[in-house]
Amino acid sequence: MTKTIRSLERGLQVLKTLNATPISSLQEIHHQTRIPKPTLLRILHTLEQSSLVSRRLADGRYRISWNLARLGRKRDRYDRVAEAAAPVLDRLCQKVSWPSDLMVPAGDHLEVRETSRTQSPFMIYYNRDRVGMPVNWLLSAVGRAYLAYCPESERRKVVALLRKSDRPENWLAREPARLDEILSETKMRGYGLRDQTFGGGPYGMQSPDGLAGIAVPLLDRGRVHGVINIIWPRSARTIEDMVKQCLPDFQVAASEIVKALRRQADIA
Amino acid sequence: MTKTIRSLERGLQVLKTLNATPISSLQEIHHQTRIPKPTLLRILHTLEQSSLVSRRLADGRYRISWNLARLGRKRDRYDRVAEAAAPVLDRLCQKVSWPSDLMVPAGDHLEVRETSRTQSPFMIYYNRDRVGMPVNWLLSAVGRAYLAYCPESERRKVVALLRKSDRPENWLAREPARLDEILSETKMRGYGLRDQTFGGGPYGMQSPDGLAGIAVPLLDRGRVHGVINIIWPRSARTIEDMVKQCLPDFQVAASEIVKALRRQADIA
DNA sequence: GCAGCTGTTTCACCACGTGGAACGCTGGAT
DNA sequence: ATCCAGCGTTCCACGTGGTGAAACAGCTGC
DSSP states (O other): OOOOOHHHHHHHHHHHHHHHHEOOOOOHHHHHOOHHHHHHHHHHHHHHHTSSSEEEEOOOOOOEOOHHHHHSOOOOOOHHHHHHHHHHHHHHHHOOOSEEEEEEEETTTTEEEEEEETTTGGGGOOOSSTTTOOOOOTTTHHHHHHHHOOOOOHHHHHHHHHHOOOGGGGGGOOHHHHHHHHHHHHHHSSEEEEOOOOOOOSSSSSOOOOOOEEEEEEEEEEEEEEEEEEEEEEEOOOHHHHHHHHHHHHHHHHHHHHHHHHHHHHHH | OOOOOOHHHHHHHHHHHHHHSSOHHHHHHHHHOOOOOHHHHHHHHHHHHHEEEETTTTTEEEOHHHHHTTOOOOOOHHHHHHHHHHHHHHHHHHHHHHEEEEEEEEEEEEEEEOOTTTSSSSSOOSSOOOTTTEETTTTTTHHHHHHSOHHHHHHHHHHHHHHHOGGGGGGGGGGGHHHHHHHHHHHHHHHBBBOOOOOSSSSSSSSOOEEEEEEEEEEETTTTEEEEEEEETTTTTTTTHHHHHHHHHHHHHHHHHHHHHHHHHHOO
């Protein structure tokens, strides 16, 4: 366990205090933080130098700078999801031992945004740089779980896009009846499964990864923030066994992620 | 000159680096900041404890947390203006010795958001808690400068609101011809002046403050972010003297504030 | 003129931040 | 299989830099 840096912690504490009360006197910050005033003066002076706080001319009170709001921007909505998912997937992996991925839409495919493959004792199948890996929409367990639960309009858009594609692995986009059947089966079942012919990745059958998996969406008031799965070597377990062993924990994990996202949104 | 806290500075430096590259390996941060890795580990560990950064399960890279974006929000647009104005008003006051205020719209009146009265050698007229002070729309120099330069639609809204008011000091709202005349004079002149009868504050003639002032808007592509003024005891100088002495510096100050605001917006 | 409150400076102490060195792990090259 | 390079992490002895009580200064209200 590495130690933390106290002076840094205190500086951040002051920032957070100022965030709660955007304009405060030294006295107020002192009361709030219980940090002695001389120390506070040095901290505030440092924050001012870094232009994260400034002083009001009118009365010398300290105010958080607009610059601070700029920090932590320029990230897409899925970064938020990944961050919320990470600790939950970690815990899930601790518990059931098999790893999970978080996937999100990325145009004509899904992509991996987070994974607990590193945490699993069975990390055999971990080839690095997994983040950003493309995954097929219509054949993968995650893609099917996503489309089965996302709003009608979103599904139509994805299928329309894939229909324009001439890649053979997107053939299902041109067979709407079959696709509808698959998606309603998925919805009945409660989780997504791969196509029999599917071997992982963005394409169809080439280089099968030897994995099996089940997938559930991160469903929040009719909106899907992403999909998570649990994967294992297809030879190690049957789907039925895994469903019996893991599905409840798995579904709880999904709802925990959604809950975390909601909590964030509420505070903001 | 109080000293700054190095460990805190470094922590903030790491945050800023991470902001520039939202997901980075230790190595990358090390290259970027030139801070030795053991120190970085402790800094990052501290930031993690404060939940300002988290680690990606997939590869252990560090990412800025969404929490950081939440810091520095919940402030209205005028806080930004006040912050941009403060250093400029400070410099202006250093130069011309007379103090200034920044005022912004607040419903049926303007209000003070920043002032350099504390900085002026002639601080005689400083009564504390000036921030938040209400100021009359139609009789004050600042109100007139604002209305003369703001978009048509905004002016109409303000006047309509004031017309509903039954306070005597808003009488001009019911004499559109006279008001138009005043505002076009203001625009011709290039700066706003008080009504002869006006003595400061939200009301009409009561308790005159004995001040005179000139006001210019913070004009940015047709939009007005607020108004600044220069004030002095009416007995000390004539308006003509002050215009001759200060107007150019004053106008430069206004455009510097606008420039600072633009720069912020561009980066964001 | 005095008392109380807030912001600021001083200064001596010693905890705490620091970074070189060494270790462990992984992946790639041979 | 073996070596090597690169990265993350841990260790630890050094001495600087953070710390806060105490004293000071400026202002307000009584």
